[in-house]
Amino acid sequence: MSTYAAAKVVAAREIRVKLRDKTFIFSTVFFLLFAIAVTVLPVLFSGGATTVAVADQATATRLQQQEDLEVRVVASDAAAEQLVRDGDVDAAVVSGPEVIAMSDRPGDVVNALSTQPPVRLLDVDAVDPFLAYIVPFALAFVFFFTSFLFGLQIAQSVTEEKQTRIVEILVASVPTRALLAGKVAALTLLAFAQVALIAIVTLIGARLAGLDRGVLHLLQPTIGWFVAFFLIGFVMLAALWAGVGALASRPEDLNSSSQPVQMAVMLPFFAVIFFGENDLAMRVFSYIPFSAPTAMPTRIFNGDAALWEPFVSLGIMAVTAAALLAVGARVYEGSLLRTNGKTSWATAWRSRTTV
Amino acid sequence: MSRTHSRADFPSVEGMLNVESVSRSFGDRAVLRDVTFPVGSGKLTGFVGANGAGKTTTMRIILGVLAADSGEVTLEGRPLTREIRQRFGYMPEERGLYPKMTVHDQVVYLGRLHGLSSSAAEDRTTKLLERLGLGERAGEKLEKLSLGNQQRAQVAAALVHDPEVLVLDEPFSGLDPIAVETMVDVLRDRASSGVPVLFSSHQLELVERLCDDLVIIADGSIRAAGDRNALRAQHALPRYQLVVDTDAGWLRDQPGVTLLDLEGPRAVFDLDPGSDDQKVLLAALERGPVRSFGPVVPSLTEIFREVVR
Numbered sequence: 001m002s003t004y005a006a007a008k009v010v011a012a013r014e015i016r017v018k019l020r021d022k023t024f025i026f027s028t029v030f031f032l033l034f035a036i037a038v039t040v041l042p043v044l045f046s047g048g049a050t051t052v053a054v055a056d057q058a059t060a061t062r063l064q065q066q067e068d069l070e071v072r073v074v075a076s077d078a079a080a081e082q083l084v085r086d087g088d089v090d091a092a093v094v095s096g097p098e099v100i101a102m103s104d105r106p107g108d109v110v111n112a113l114s115t116q117p118p119v120r121l122l123d124v125d126a127v128d129p130f131l132a133y134i135v136p137f138a139l140a141f142v143f144f145f146t147s148f149l150f151g152l153q154i155a156q157s158v159t160e161e162k163q164t165r166i167v168e169i170l171v172a173s174v175p176t177r178a179l180l181a182g183k184v185a186a187l188t189l190l191a192f193a194q195v196a197l198i199a200i201v202t203l204i205g206a207r208l209a210g211l212d213r214g215v216l217h218l219l220q221p222t223i224g225w226f227v228a229f230f231l232i233g234f235v236m237l238a239a240l241w242a243g244v245g246a247l248a249s250r251p252e253d254l255n256s257s258s259q260p261v262q263m264a265v266m267l268p269f270f271a272v273i274f275f276g277e278n279d280l281a282m283r284v285f286s287y288i289p290f291s292a293p294t295a296m297p298t299r300i301f302n303g304d305a306a307l308w309e310p311f312v313s314l315g316i317m318a319v320t321a322a323a324l325l326a327v328g329a330r331v332y333e334g335s336l337l338r339t340n341g342k343t344s345w346a347t348a349w350r351s352r353t354t355v
Numbered sequence: 356m357s358r359t360h361s362r363a364d365f366p367s368v369e370g371m372l373n374v375e376s377v378s379r380s381f382g383d384r385a386v387l388r389d390v391t392f393p394v395g396s397g398k399l400t401g402f403v404g405a406n407g408a409g410k411t412t413t414m415r416i417i418l419g420v421l422a423a424d425s426g427e428v429t430l431e432g433r434p435l436t437r438e439i440r441q442r443f444g445y446m447p448e449e450r451g452l453y454p455k456m457t458v459h460d461q462v463v464y465l466g467r468l469h470g471l472s473s474s475a476a477e478d479r480t481t482k483l484l485e486r487l488g489l490g491e492r493a494g495e496k497l498e499k500l501s502l503g504n505q506q507r508a509q510v511a512a513a514l515v516h517d518p519e520v521l522v523l524d525e526p527f528s529g530l531d532p533i534a535v536e537t538m539v540d541v542l543r544d545r546a547s548s549g550v551p552v553l554f555s556s557h558q559l560e561l562v563e564r565l566c567d568d569l570v571i572i573a574d575g576s577i578r579a580a581g582d583r584n585a586l587r588a589q590h591a592l593p594r595y596q597l598v599v600d601t602d603a604g605w606l607r608d609q610p611g612v613t614l615l616d617l618e619g620p621r622a623v624f625d626l627d628p629g630s631d632d633q634k635v636l637l638a639a640l641e642r643g644p645v646r647s648f649g650p651v652v653p654s655l656t657e658i659f660r661e662v663v664r
Contacts, residue, residue: 001441001468001469001470006468009464009467009468010468013464017455017456160453161453164451164452164453164454165447165449165450165451166451166452166453167451168415168420168445168447168449168451169445169446169447169451169452169465169512169513170468171420172418172419172420172440172443172445172447173441173465173468173469174441174468175437337420337421
């Protein structure tokens with residue numbers, strides 16, 4: 001049997017086991033809810049037309065021209081005020097004109113009645129501040145958690161095979177490369193499927209929630225690029241996760257042996273969260289392979305990235321991924337059969353025991 | 356005392372599987388030195404040695420889990436490749452399967468890793484588990500099984516692909532007496548179908564009862580290898596036991612006799628080279644009836660003690 005065929009058998013088992021795994025099911029459901037919440041909730045909260053009671057017909061006609069106002073024409077100012085007091089309407093316009101509301105200043109009603117100076121926008125792409133904050137956060141969050149969860153599962157699955165000692169039977173049956181490739185491929189596929197599902201749900205959710213057309217126009221390429229960056233970004237670390245999994249021979253050792261890889265996922269997450277507003281920092285982050293999966297899509301969303309930039313960044317990531325795959329594979333092979341305690345990176349790097 | 360054998364020491368036993376001049380070091384420590392021995396087709400070969408003598412390392416090298424520094428392992432004269440090894444069955448000393456997978460699923464999985472098609476793996480797993488008495492437990496997770504049944508699942512994992520060579524590291528350790536008999540049956544059954552079977556064990560009595568050939572290793576070198584009975588004969592001392600009706604103390608004065616043990620009518624003695632055992636028998640008969648007289652055949656334990664000394 002070829003290494004490729006063996007890797008496929010290994011991958012099929014990993015996928016079958018994970019699809020029955022509660023962690024996997026839970027994280028998928030959680031992220032889907034998260035995606036729906038991020039896209040739909042803001043629209044729901046801001047949405048819902050303001051109801052306004054009016055007695056004067058001319059004012060009513062003027063207010064009715066506003067899409068987001070629901071106008072109720074009443075007999076008198078007193079009746080209008082009573083409706084506000086009863087909570088049946090959000091606001092009332094009485095003669096004066098005077099706007100009445102309970103506790104919140106009804107800004108949209110006031111705006112509708114005011115004369116506003118013309119506005120000329122110089123940077124039409126500028127994004128709603130709420131979205132400008134939530135989109136990088138959501139990208140960083142999804143990348144961090146998915147990459148971390150699935151990466152950790154690669155490591156755990158390797159450690160489990162070491163701890164239960166089945167690894168020796170496996171290594172005697174198929175090349176270690178096939179074991180590694182099968183695991184990495186299976187978990188990458190699952191992580192990618194999860195992220196792609198979230199991306200699709202987000203886009204559909206955004207459309208259904210009636211998100212602004214301009215925002216959708218920005219969101220689509222952002223999410224498209226994010227999925228591509230996620231894929232390379234995950235594969236980049238996958239073999240390292242397997243390597244640190246093999247360094248530990250018990251689950252208890254995994255936390256300390258996987259520390260360096262955990263950092264490689266965690267530090268960029270916080271960096272992008274804290275420096276999201278800083279253009280220069282984000283420009284730098286978008287080329288560092290570990291932070292690029294979050295930083296570059298954010299810049300694309302903000303309209304700051306030139307067309308060629310994501311390609312260059314992806315290229316850098318691909319090269320890094322190739323190098324780290326080799327490192328991870330070597331550490332994995334060097335420590336897989338050392339079942340006595342924790343193996344050091346140096347020992348694993350030096351020893352290539354298997355045929 | 357150097358007893359390191361080269362191939363020339365047992366030219367008559369050319370096995371199907373041959374370990375040829377294999378050496379291996381871990382760092383500065385030489386674990387195997389020029390290890391050579393055959394494993395005959397259709398034979399049970401017992402692999403005996405103290406802890407740390409190099410048994411597990413040798414087996415791992417046969418399976419390709421470890422690489423040899425020098426030397427090679429051949430099957431019917433051809434050096435082993437990944438493809439050939441894939442048809443080997445292996446039970447490592449440290450057992451293990453996936454605790455959370457069902458018995459059936461993991462035996463199928465291991466069958467597939469050994470190159471079986473999906474349907475063939477399913478088919479053989481069902482039959483094998485049935486034969487090992489695990490048919491009803493096939494759908495349960497391994498961790499739910501009793502220890503004895505887990506051991507049987509482990510045997511199934513080693514046999515699912517109908518291996519052409521079987522290598523088992525301490526297959527009897529931790530087995531209850533019933534499981535030992537099951538394992539003995541399985542090994543005999545495999546061997547009788549022409550498969551070379553190599554197994555290691557600490558239980559010398561069991562090895563003595565079971566195996567056709569013996570390989571004794573100490574400090575990383577082979578001290579003895581070959582047919583069990585031939586080895587016994589080869590290591591037989593000129594030692595005899597005599598049982599008469601009365602006290603056998605007179606043996607002390609018999610020329611060429613060194614008395615080792617005397618309990619009234621029963622005596623164990625060595626004969627000097629060149630002395631005739633029949634003369635001692637005649638002398639005994641002159642003094643009365645002889646109930647028993649014959650050479651003392653060394654047990655495996657004795658041979659083992661002698662060759663690893």
